[in-house]
Amino acid sequence: MPFVIIFNDGPVTGKIDRLCELSDGVWIVIDYKSEASSDYAAVAEEYAFSLSGYVEAARHPTRGKCMKGVIYFTETGEFGIISSS
Numbered sequence: 001m002p003f004v005i006i007f008n009d010g011p012v013t014g015k016i017d018r019l020c021e022l023s024d025g026v027w028i029v030i031d032y033k034s035e036a037s038s039d040y041a042a043v044a045e046e047y048a049f050s051l052s053g054y055v056e057a058a059r060h061p062t063r064g065k066c067m068k069g070v071i072y073f074t075e076t077g078e079f080g081i082i083s084s085s
Helices: 040-046 048-059
Strands: 002-007 010-015 018-021 027-033 067-073 078-084
Touching (some): 040 067, 040 078
């Protein structure tokens, strides 16, 4: 889902990899990362700002519902940083 929003006083463009509604009504933005790393926590930190932008962008089509964002590492099958708002 491509988007353009104003976030932290500037335009942010991107593409949300996956947007899902969970059974409890919470929406989740999943950002897939396929790069291999010896420090996935550091990689997650690098993407924390963009993930926050994706979560904000997803608020518009979901009409402001509760939203969470996660990074999913395809190399390990694990989730990284979680952003909630």
